[in-house]
Amino acid sequence: MQISVKINGKTYDHDIEPRISLAQYLRETLNLTGTHIGCDTSGCGACTVHVDGAAAKACTLLAVQVDGCDIKTIEGMANGNEMHPIQEAFKDNHGLQCGFCTPGMVMTAADILKNNPNPSEEEIRHGLEGNFCRCTGYHNIVKSIQQAAEKINA
C-alpha cells in the first residue's frame, strides 16, 4: 500500500506491505534505529514514538495506519547537537544505563510533560507505567523528568 508520512519534519512516500509495523518501517525502511523493539506486544514501551503529538507504541501500529500522520521519533528530539531539555536532564541525572529503553522513556516523558507540565512524583510514575526499564529501578528516570519539568517551565 502507498503511504505518505511526515517523520521528524520530512515527508516520506513509500509502498509498504500492509503487515509491516510502524516500528519495523522506521527501523528497516528509514534506518531510524533509535526506535527499539523490546517485546512486539506494547508491553515494554521501548518503541514509543509520537503520532500526531501523542505517545504511541510503534510495535503495535501498522505503518499503513499512520498514513497521513505526523510522526516524531527519538531522532527528532534534539536540535542538531543541542539536546532537548528532557535528554539533557536524563544525562544530568544518570537516567539511563544500557540505553535500550531510553528512547521510549524520553518520548513518554515528553508526552507526560506536554499533558501535565508540573507532574507530581506519583503522576510521573503513573505516566511511565507503560515503559519498562530493567537497569535504573526508575529512580533516576523520575528525577530526570522532575528536573526537565523545572527546566522547561523556567
Next chain:
Amino acid sequence: METYIGKPVKRREDARFLKGAGKYTDDIKLQGMTHSAFVRSPYAHAKILSVDTSAAEKAEGVVAVYTGSDACGTFGVPCGWQVDFKNGETMREPLHPLLAKDKILHLGEAVAIVIAETLELARDAAELVQVNYEALPAVTCPKKAMEPSAPKVHDQWEDNAAFDWCIGNDRAEVEAALANAHHVTEMTYKNHRVAPNAIEPRSYISDYDVNADKWTLYTSTQNPHLVRLLLCAFALGIPEHKVRVVSYDVGGGFGSKIYHYTEEALLTWASKEIGRPIKWTSDRTEAFLTDAHGRDHIVHSKMGFDADGKIVAHLTDEYCAMGAYLSTFAPAVPTYLHGTLFQGVYTTPLIHLNVVAPFTHTVAVDAYRGAGRPEATYLLERIISKAAKEMNMDPAELRYKNFIPPFNGTTEPGYQTQVALQYDSGNYHGVLKRGLEMLGYEDFRKEQAEARKNGKLLGVGISTYIEGCGIAPSAVVGSLGARAGLYEVGHVRVQPTGKVSVFTGAHSHGQGHETVFAQFVADKLGIPMDDIDIVHGDTDQVAFGMGTYGSRSLAVGGSAIIKSVEKVLEKGAKIAAHKLEAAEEDLEYAEGKWTVKGTDKSISFGDVSLTAYVPHDYPEGVEPGLDFSSFYDPTNFTYPFGTHIAVVEVDADTGKVDLQRFVACDDVGNVMNPMIVDGQIHGGVVQGVGQALLEEVVYDGEGQMVTGSYMDYAMPRADDVPMIETDRTTTPCPHNPLGVKGAGEAGAIGSTPAVVNAVVDALAHLGVTDIQMPVTPQRVWKAMQN
C-alpha cells in the same frame, strides 16, 4: 588540575543513547544480509517423528532451511564449569545440540532454522515446516525430578541428577549441634525461577567472508572473547584467529548474555554454508523460552541457636534445577557461587549445605544478577528474621549478636569462613547501624504499633548481606571446576601525541565503563579525561578478556588497566630521566609531568610520549613506543556487604503489598563514581524487589510456560516502587590497587529478603511466619485467612 576519582562525572556514552544513535546488534545492516526464524518445539518433552521442510524450501525468498539432520546437527555448545558428584562420578554432561534431531527436551527448543531474504519471509516459511512429535511426560520441578517415577530428561543416565555436591563441616557434626541447640528454626520454601529480561532481546549476525576465510560475529554478549573461545574451540571447531566477535552496544544483560548460545554457533556455521550474512533477533516470547533463567531452588533449612541467641549450626538441603542442558556457568551457580556464601556476615561455627542438581524439562538455569549469592542471602536473612520472631528478639539485635567483628584485612587478618572463602575486609555493624539510623528504626516501631491499633498493617524487614564478587583468582576457580581462568586484560596504548587508548576485556552493557575507566586512568596519568578513549567489545581490537559479570569489571578489569598504566609510567620515567639528564630516582610524577625533585626542571607526559615514538634522543637499551598490555589475576574475591531495609504496608482487604520505603546502606569499597554506584544499587534493588513481589516463571505440569509474555510475567514498573534511599560506608578492598569491591549485583542480593521480611513482619501478629515468593496479593490474603 582537575581530578575525577570519587566524583559523579556525567557519562560520556549517554549522548548517543539519548539521541537514538546507540549501535545495538539489531541496528546493524550488512550488504546481502539474510534473516532467519526458528521452528521451535511446542512441547517440553517429545520424540521428533518427522520433519518435512519441502514446502518451506520452496517458499518465496527462502535461501536455506536446516534441521538437526544436517551437518550442524552434530555440533553442540559446551558447559564451562565441571562439578563432579560427591562419590567421584564425573558430572553428567549431555550434548547441547544446535538443533534437536530426535528428541525435544524443553519447550522452545529449536528444530529447524529458516533463512530468507526478509524477516517476514523467514517467519512465513517457518510456518510451513511440518514437524510430527510424540509428546512425552515432562518434569519441571527439581525436587520431583529426583523421584524414582520422574520422566527422565536424558535416557543415558539412571536418574536425572547432573551432579550432587556439598560444602562446609561434617554433616553429622552439624546435625549433632542442631540436636543439642536451645532453639532450632526451620524453613522449607522455593526460591522460584525468574527470567532476567534484558529489554534488548538477544541478537546475532554472522558474516562469513569467503575471500578472507574469516567470520565476523556481531553478538549481544557480555563477554565477546569467551564466546569466541567457546564457539571456536568447542562448538564448531573452527580456528580462533579466523573469527572476530563484536559486541558494540548491548541493551542490558543481568547474566543472561554471558553464555554462549546455540543460535550464535548455528548462525556462524550457516553463514559459511550460504556465503551470506545472517541475522537473528529473538522476540520476547522466544526470550522467555530460550534465555537462561535464574534461581529455581527448593530449600529445606535448619538453623540452631543457643540460649543467648548465638547461632550454633546451620544445615541446608537443596534441589537446584539445571534445565535440560548445562548452560555455560550453570553448575557453578548453586555450588561455588552459592554455598561459599553460607557464612553470611555471622560467626556460625558449623555449616553444611548439600545440593542435588537435577536436569529438568525446562530451559537452562544459569547466573542471573547475583548468581547463587541472592539465593544464599535470601535463606540466611529470612531464617534469621524468622528465628528472631520465634525467640521473641528484635531482628536487628539478633544480627548484632551474631556479626563477625570488624576487620580491615591489612593490619587485621581476613576472616576465614567455614565454607572455603576468606573474606577480605568488613564492618557489618557499621552498615546495620547506619541503615537503622537512615530508617529511624525506633520511631518506625512506635509508628507500627500505633498503626496496628488502627488495623493498618505496617512491616519492616532487614537484610544484612555479604556477597563474593570480583571473580576471580584463576587457580582457585580452576580447582573448583572452572574450565577457564577469570583474570582480565587491560591494554594501555599511549599515542605519539600523548592521547591514550585503553582496551579492556571487560564489557559495558550499561555499567558506564567508558566514563569510569577513563576517570581513574586520567587521575593516574594526570591528564584530562578527554584525552582518553575506552575501547571494548571487539576481539580484533582487544587482546583478550573474560567479560563482565560477577561485579568484576572494576575490581579485575580496572586492576589490569592500572597495571598497564604503571608500566607506562615506569617506562616514561626512563625516557624522562634521559631527557632531563637526571637519575630516575630523582624524578617525581604528578599532574602529567615528571619533575626533578626540588627543581623546576620537568617534562610533560605528552613530550615523553612523542619522544617514545620519535626516539632520536633516547635512552640506551629502551625500546621505542609506549604501549603495554597486562593480565591481572586477582588474589582473592572481593566481599561487598550492606544493610537493606524495606518498609511495607499490606492492604488488609486485598493483601496487596505497597513498598513504601527502601533504605540501602552498602559498602562496596572505594567508589570511583558515586552517581554510577547509586544507579547500580537502585537498579539491583528493584530487580530484587521484582522477585520478592511480582516476578515468577511458571511452567505447568506438562512443561508449558504460562508466563511467556509481558502480559503474564510481572516485572516492576515505575509505579510499583518508591525512591531508593542510599548511603554508604567505605571499607576498602585490601588486595586490589583501587581498593574497590564491585557494586553491580549488591542491590539484587540484599533487597529480596528485606521485602519478604517486611511483609511477614506486617502480618506477624496474625500468626504469619512465612509466605512463598513472589508475595502476591493472593498469597498474602490466603496467609492472612489462615
